[in-house]
Amino acid sequence: MLVAPDESDVAEVRVRRRGRTTLLIATAAVLGLVAGTCAGFLVQADREPTALPPLSQPVLAQAKGEGPEPLSAAQDRKVKTDGDLRKLLLKRPKGAKDAESGVDTWLNMADYADRLLRSDEMFDDLAGDEFRRAVATGWDVGSTYTVQIRLVQYRQEENLAAQQRTGDWNVDDTTSWSIPGTGDGMAYVSMKPDIEPGYLPLYRAEAHAWRGDIAMEIWVYDSRPIPKSKIMDLAERQMERL
Structure with a gap:
């Protein structure tokens, strides 16, 4: 007597058959991939090797001549500023007398600080600012x-x-x-004189600018008001030498 199979048994059989079929397909795909790779290696092995491009590049023809001339000392600012700074100072005009403070004088850090207000504080500030050296000149008319x-x-x-x-x-x-021509360089002229009993009134003008690693300072003093043109002329001519 035949007995109809249970529905759960039928489902189990179908699942097993589907799983077995999937496995066979996957295995065949892997074998096909391997076979294709092997065939590719065999084909490549039978071919002549492809020559690689040469590593060296074609030699380019060089332009005739000896190349650019090196900068002269006058054109190379580094040569100017690493040399004798005194040569960069403005020269005393004709008819002027040497200033009591000296002409074309080297100043070390202590000498320079002594010429500023609050010398002790300025000495410490200069050390922190990496002071290197300074030069000074002056004249009287x-x-x-x-x-x-x-x-x-x-x-x-x-x-x-x-x-x-x-x-x-x-x-x-x-x-x-x-x-x-100095960026943030400034010139100043006092409108009111400094007055002390027994002395003539003292007017002053100043100019401060920088170029590279050098700061420029100019002071002008007179018993009469100092015109703008005077301090500006000194400042512009001194900066041109830097």
């Missing part, structure tokens, strides 16, 4: 007109000290103008 110029060079390994020092000057009670 008549009995009241005096010019003082200083060039101060910094090492600038940590910061742009020359630029920062130029911006540190706070000049009160003055009229100011930008110095052409």
Whole structure:
């Protein structure tokens, strides 16, 4: 007597058959991939090797001539500023006398600090600013007109000290103008004189600018008001030498 199979048995048989079929298809795919790869290697092995391009590049024809000339000492600013800074100072005009402070003089850090207000504090500041060296010059015209110029060079390994020092000057009670060609360089002229009993009135003008690692400082003193043209002319001519 035949007995109808249970529905669960039929489902189990169908699942097993489907799983077996999937496995056979996957196996065949893998075998086909392997066979194709092997065939590819065999075909490639029978071919002649493809020559690689040469590593060397074609030699390019060089332009005739000896190349650009090296910069002269006058054109190479590094040569100028690493040499004798005194040669970059403005020269004393004809008819002027040497200033008491000296002409074309080297200043070490202590010498330079002594010429500034609050010398002790400035000495510490200069050490932090990587002071390298400084030079000074000056001249007198008549009995009241005096010019003082200083060039101060910094090492600038940590910061742009020359630029920062130029911006540190706070000049009160003055009229100011930008110095052409210097970026943030400024010239100042006092409108009111310093007056002390027993002395002539003292007017002053100043100019501060920088280029590279050198800060420029100019002071002009006179018993009469100093015109803008005077301090601007000195500042522009000194900066041209840097």
